[in-house]
Amino acid sequence: MSDRLPPLTALRAFEAAARHLSFQDAAAELSVTPAALSFQIKSLETHLGAPLFHRLNRRVELTEAGQALTAPASEGFQTLAAGWRAAKRTLDSGLLTITAGPAFTAKWLAPRLFDFAQRHPEIELRFAATLKMLDFATDDIDIAIRFGPGDEGRDAGLHLALTIEEWVTPMMHPDLAAHYPTPASLTEAPIIFDDSHAFLRNSVGWEDWFRACGVAADDLHGPRFSQADHAIDAAQSGAGVVLGRVSLAESALRHGQLVAPYDVALVPRAGFRVLCPEGAQTRPGTRAFLDWLAVEVRRMDDHRAGRRMIDAGALEA
Known part of the structure; x- marks a missing residue:
């Protein structure tokens, strides 16, 4: 049996028909007539020397040979499409x-x-x-x-191409800063929790920051946000104090909408990586x-x- 590949148009017709399990739907996707699509598939079966579909009354089913060809054909066309897009870029x-x-x-x-x-x-x-x-x-x-x-x-x-080091420290509206002059006094402040990085193993939280300051803070409560920017927005509105990520709060800090009055900052075990294809x-x-x-x-x-x-x-x- 020859390993010579069949025409690409025939393989494309087969891949669409195998995906839809319908000659009519595959023909509509490829903008050809069902008769033209059926001709392409028959030519492919002739090239293979075996049927790829069982033709039933109102539907088709893949033969064993058709099943063996389906996944590689689909992956092949996806790879070709990706390569074409990459070349155009x-x-x-x-x-x-x-x-x-x-x-x-x-x-x-x-x-x-x-x-x-x-x-x-x-x-x-x-x-x-x-x-x-x-x-x-x-x-x-x-x-x-x-x-x-x-x-x-x-x-x-x-x-x-670049790494961006992240660090966190308590951040709050400027009007709140005078009420909480020390890390210890912050235990009495309304605390905002940013849970956006909870998916990370060994993520950094309020307990870590207070421990770094030598302050006992075992019973902290406050609103919790699953999105980091929402937590920053809440702090910016004056709702409380957030253990803010500098990357997300940088603009607010620069414009005085937030302040970070304490000198202790934690560098977490994660940061930003800027990547592109080699x-x-x-x-x-x-x-x-x-x-x-x-x-x-x-x-x-x-x-x-x-x-x-x-x-x-x-x-x-």
Whole structure:
């Protein structure tokens, strides 16, 4: 039996019919007549020397040979489609698609986009704000900003363009600061909980921060938010004190809408990784965004002045 591959059009007809288990629906998807699709599948069966479908009265079923071909054919066309999209992206330096979490997109990226747009009017940015781990090939992503402890397996084949160190410290509306001059006095304050990073093993919380300050705080209560930006918004409104992430609160701190009056800050076991496919970092649009991002990240260092940065991992010792 020859291993020579059959025509691609015949394989495409088979893949659609196998997915729908209907010649009519497959023909509609491919914009051909059912007769034309049936001819392509018959030619494929002739090439194979065996039927791929059982033709019943009003439906079709896959034969054993058809079942063996279905998954590889589907995966093959998905790979081809991803490769085609990747090839097109190399030619389109004017469009850049970035994925990041909803909170980081809203609180860090969005307030800065006007500056980037002014500097690079030739680049159109698109954002996929999601906590889902999007795939560079199948989801048409150019740059991913991911939060976590790092994953060598998932990051394999990707270029680590930049890391953004995260740190947390209590943050509150300026009007509250005078009422809570010390970490110990903060045990009497209305506490806001940010549970957005609870999915991380050994995540950092209020108990860790008070322990770093040498303050006993065993019975803390307050509203809990599953989204970090919502917790920041609540603190900004004066509702209480949040153990805020500098990345998300940076704009509010810079504009005086929040203050972080204590010198103790914790560096959690997770941070941001800015990733792109290996080799893509040299493309003009990607390079422009990465260079701009690095400058903006360095500006956050202003908020570190005078603080004691404590590695959260050291608290476990």
